[in-house]
Amino acid sequence: xxxxxxxxxxxxxxxxxxxxxxxxxxxxxxxxxxxxxxxxxxxxxxxxxxxxxxxxxxxxxxxxxxxxxxxxxxxxxxxxxxxxxxxxxxxxxxxxxxxxxxxxxxxxxxxxxxxxxxxxxxxxxxxxxxxxxxxxxxxxxxxxxxxxxxxxxxxxxxxxxxxxxxxxxxxxxxxxxxxxxxxxxxxxxxxxxxxxxxxxxxxxxxxxxxxxxxxxxxxxxxxxxxxxxxxxxxxxxxxxxxxxxxxxxxxxxxxxxxxxxxxxxxxxxxxxxxxxxxxxxxxxxxxxxxxxxxxxxxxxxxxxxxxxxxxxxxxxxxxxxxxxxxxxxxxxxxxxxxxxxxxxxxxxxxxxxxxxxxxxxxxxxxxxxxxxxxxxxxxxxxxxxxxxxxxxxxxxxxxxxxxxxxxxxxxxxxxxxxxxxxxxxxxxxxxxxxxxxxxxxxxxxxx
Amino acid sequence: xxxxxxxxxxxxxxxxxxxxxxxxxxxxxxxxxxxxxxxxxxxxxxxxxxxxxxxxxxxxxxxxxx
Numbered sequence: 001x002x003x004x005x006x007x008x009x010x011x012x013x014x015x016x017x018x019x020x021x022x023x024x025x026x027x028x029x030x031x032x033x034x035x036x037x038x039x040x041x042x043x044x045x046x047x048x049x050x051x052x053x054x055x056x057x058x059x060x061x062x063x064x065x066x067x068x069x070x071x072x073x074x075x076x077x078x079x080x081x082x083x084x085x086x087x088x089x090x091x092x093x094x095x096x097x098x099x100x101x102x103x104x105x106x107x108x109x110x111x112x113x114x115x116x117x118x119x120x121x122x123x124x125x126x127x128x129x130x131x132x133x134x135x136x137x138x139x140x141x142x143x144x145x146x147x148x149x150x151x152x153x154x155x156x157x158x159x160x161x162x163x164x165x166x167x168x169x170x171x172x173x174x175x176x177x178x179x180x181x182x183x184x185x186x187x188x189x190x191x192x193x194x195x196x197x198x199x200x201x202x203x204x205x206x207x208x209x210x211x212x213x214x215x216x217x218x219x220x221x222x223x224x225x226x227x228x229x230x231x232x233x234x235x236x237x238x239x240x241x242x243x244x245x246x247x248x249x250x251x252x253x254x255x256x257x258x259x260x261x262x263x264x265x266x267x268x269x270x271x272x273x274x275x276x277x278x279x280x281x282x283x284x285x286x287x288x289x290x291x292x293x294x295x296x297x298x299x300x301x302x303x304x305x306x307x308x309x310x311x312x313x314x315x316x317x318x319x320x321x322x323x324x325x326x327x328x329x330x331x332x333x334x335x336x337x338x339x340x341x342x343x344x345x346x347x348x349x350x351x352x353x354x355x356x357x358x359x360x361x362x363x364x365x366x367x368x369x370x371x372x373x374x375x376x377x378x379x380x381x382x383x384x385x386x387x388x389x390x391x392x393x394x395x396x397x398x399x400x401x402x403x404x405x406x407x408x409x410x411x412x413x414x415x416x417x418x419x420x421x422x423x424x425x426x427x428x429x430x431x432x433x434x435x436x437x438x439x440x441x442x443x444x445x446x447x
Numbered sequence: 448x449x450x451x452x453x454x455x456x457x458x459x460x461x462x463x464x465x466x467x468x469x470x471x472x473x474x475x476x477x478x479x480x481x482x483x484x485x486x487x488x489x490x491x492x493x494x495x496x497x498x499x500x501x502x503x504x505x506x507x508x509x510x511x512x513x
Binding site for chain 2: 012014015022024025026027028029030033117118119121122123126276305
């Protein structure tokens with residue numbers, strides 16, 4: 001019998017350690033292939049390229065890639081009003097080749113439907129297997145998925161990848177939070193996948209509703225997705241201490257795939273799976289491609305091997321920044337410092353200062369006197385921007401509340417250069433979320 | 448064995464699997480249990496190739512399977 005060598009740190013020792021030169025050759029070959037495929041198979045893409053005066057053979061180098069027009073999510077919404085139902089004319093395969101239906105969450109408008117073939121689904125699971133293996137998942141793990149399986153892609157691919165690796169995979173499906181915690185205890189699950197919000201919520205429920213200390217459960221690895229918290233240092237620390245587990249981030253999207261992952265070394269950023277994706281960073285002001293570390297920009301990304309509904313130069317709206325350091329893990333893939341550090345549509349100017357909601361989260365979660373939940377509202381008082389922050393406190397002593405408020409204001413001022421109105425609530429008052437939390441509200445946009 | 452030779456050998460083996468499965472797929476049109484399972488094997492064979500590709504040399508042109 002042949003056993004898997006579990007000490008090998010890479011899912012694919014060949015691709016993950018390719019030289020930069022060989023990696024870029026591979027990316028160019030794959031980009032040319034997917035561009036040619038979309039040009040031939042998709043009326044939407046062909047029209048887009050023809051309108052830009054572009055044919056696939058124009059792309060002769062990776063520098064030429066930027067000649068290819070970007071695709072915005074709003075364009076996909078328009079496409080999907082056309083035939084064939086429900087995907088529209090960006091679909092590159094006959095409908096009877098489609099085996100998977102997923103859709104985006106619709107938080108920024110009409111959901112986008114996503115078609116995948118069985119081959120695409122193999123690819124999804126492969127991308128996830130790459131990240132789970134990098135995070136230390138091995139065949140002897142028992143992996144629990146506290147996830148309401150439905151039309152959203154989140155964790156479906158994680159489930160299939162866990163099986164592909166050979167882990168025993170336990171679906172937490174329609175169980176409620178308490179039942180999921182008890183199931184983890186019952187089966188002795190060693191790893192799980194969830195949003196940071198839910199990881200914290202489960203810990204809260206374990207302690208306050210079941211009297212179980214999550215650190216005493218056997219979970220030792222947690223893979224997060226859906227929100228940026230696993231790379232916000234104070235949120236990661238909070239999760240790791242509560243569960244006595246390593247917490248890892250991963251990044252992906254329904255329209256793109258699972259493109260980025262934190263490895264077991266926890267380098268403070270995300271590796272880009274460059275064998276499967278071409279990631280470009282676009283300057284927010286000039287639109288030029290950023291190639292040097294240290295300057296944040298918007299991620300424009302291509303899934304190099306996805307065929308049913310391809311993702312070619314998709315404007316992800318994720319804000320990322322190249323790290324100048326290489327990770328010690330030996331992967332040659334680029335590293336994005338701090339992972340996804342914001343969303344182009346979330347980073348906003350308040351009183352003329354750029355504000356990323358993740359900076360507020362970092363301050364709140366760094367204060368042990370505060371609960372996990374918070375809510376930020378930006379509004380206008382006359383012509384002046386106003387930010388209010390609702391937090392929950394663990395104590396109820398009047399003197400202590402004043403000290404906490406003062407400390408919070410000071411820390412926020414230091415971190416974000418802005419002043420806040422603080423509203424303090426008792427623990428358990430603010431809304432709880434199971435999947436993606438909505439903690440940032442900009443009321444100025446509604447007017 | 449050098450890594451490149453080893454990767455080339457793996458690639459050649461995958462091509463054999465793919466060709467055999469493609470033959471089986473084509474011969475099994477009225478036998479769904481064989482035909483649809485072949486389709487899945489072909490998707491897995493394509494994934495094996497994606498794991499071994501290089502910028503020049505080992506790479507494939509066809510996208511849709513079979």
